[in-house]
Amino acid sequence: MTTIGLRRMGPRDPAEGHRAASPLELLFDLVFVVAVGFAATNLHEIETEGHVSSAILSFAMVFFSIWWAWLNFSWFATSFDIDDWLYRVMTFVQMAGVLVLAAGVGPAMQDGSFTIVVVGYVVMRLALVGQWIRVAVSSARYRSTALHYVVGITVVQVFWVAMLLLPAHAQLFVAPVLVFFEVLIPIWAESRAETTPWHRHHIAERYALFTLIVLGEGLVASASAVIDGLRDAEHLGPLLVLAAGGLVIVAGLWWIYFSREQHEHIRGLRSALVFGYGHYFVFAAAAALPAGIEVAVSADAGEADLSHASVAATIAVPVALFVASIWALALRPSLSGRSNVVVVVLTLAILASIAVPEVSLVATALLVAAIVVVLEVAALRPTR
Structure with a gap:
């Protein structure tokens, strides 16, 4: 240790026993959930106005910036977290970038102005460059790997800033290209040099904890339905059904996600990339679900400019996407062929329930519960 309290940032032991998320990592997650909450709130507002397609596109873009910054820090920390004062300060700088990004979520999703989001995003990414x-x-x-990350991240951030000089309509075409290059950076850095020493159990726990926090937003939305119902006795019955259905759905998604161990799916570079990138759909679906519940509340109060089928889709689609994603990432290898078929059929039935919007919520809750039963029965009869 040097006289100023810094330590050499050497790799963590990937086989370290009892490795758990640090208090700093947990605080980091909570800050990110602020941005996720703002994105879900704006998704609800835009969907309620009847602009479903534009709401989904803007949400997907904004959520990428949130998720990608979280993902890169989490994988870095599982390999090189030394927890000295400079590491903490630079992590707090990333948190500050998250808060700036959160402040720009509304303008980005409502008006198509991504300036504040890009500024916050670049702050987060450049702080990681320092690490x-x-x-x-x-x-x-790991010097070569680290320098690949430094060069790759820095160059792409320059292009993000340059994008802000373009007209708004041009930014919509440039942003997906830059997203593509962002996604390529870890593939390029890790495959060209020494692969970073991630801790499989630790990174699986980090993903699980973030899933828990994002799913918690759905419980808040369900509670809001009850509160709104108590204020307006005329809509009490439907809102209680909505709250109960939302609770069953969130509990079922939690059960599905945690029904199998996931660290075993992080073996080499390819499986780590599939696991890490595939969770975008898990997190995005979990984050969009609370917006769907709030849309249903607004629709019940006559405040949503949406068809009944569109209201049903705001819940059924995120739920089906969540189940399909975690099935593909973690459940499929552990299930027999028959069980896999049943899970897929039940997931498709969730989407099909949109065709009968009057019962879609109840049907979705029952189908999620049915998937839980399938997984529990399959656990009693493991495949060879």
Whole structure:
């Protein structure tokens, strides 16, 4: 240890026993949930106005910036978290970037103005560049990998800033290209040099904890339905059904996600990339569900400019996407062929329930519960 309290940023032991999320990582997650909550709130507002397609596109874009910054920090921390004062300060800088990004979620989703979101995003990414520079200085083994990250991230951030100089309509075409290059950076850095020493159990726990927090937003939305119902006795019955259905759905999604161990799916670079990137759909679906519940509340009060089928879709589609994503990432290998078919059929039935919007919520809740039963029965009869 040096006189100023810094340590060399060497790699963590990927086989370290009893590795758990640190208090700093947990605080980091909570800050990100602020941005997720703002995105879900704006998704609800835009969907209620009847602009479903534009709401989904803007939400997907904004959520990428939130998710990608969280993902990159989490995988970095599982490999190089040394928890000295400079590491903490640079992590707090990333948190500050999250709060700036959160402030720009509304303008981005409502007006198509991504300036504040890009500023917050670039702050987060450049703070991580500083961490990678420390790795390059401290570890000869991982220096090449770290420098690949430094160069890749920095170059793309320059283009993000340059994008702000373009007209708004041009930004809509440039942003997906930059997203593509962002996604390529870890593939390029990890495959060209030494693969970073991630801790399988630790990173699986990090994903699980973030899933818990995002699903918690659905419980808040269900509670809001009850509160609204108590204020207006005329709509009490439907809102209580909505709250109960929302609770069953959230509990079922939690059960489905945690029904199998997931660390075993993080073996080599390819499986780690599939696991990490595939969770975009898990997180995005979980984050969109509370917006769907709030849309249903607004529709019950006659405040949503949407058809009944569209209201049903705001809940059924995120639920089906969540189940399909976690099935593909973690459940499918552990199930027999028959069980896999049943899960897929039940997931498709969730989407089909949109055709009968009057009972779609109840049907979705019952179908999610049925998937839970299938998984529990399959656990009693493991495949060979």
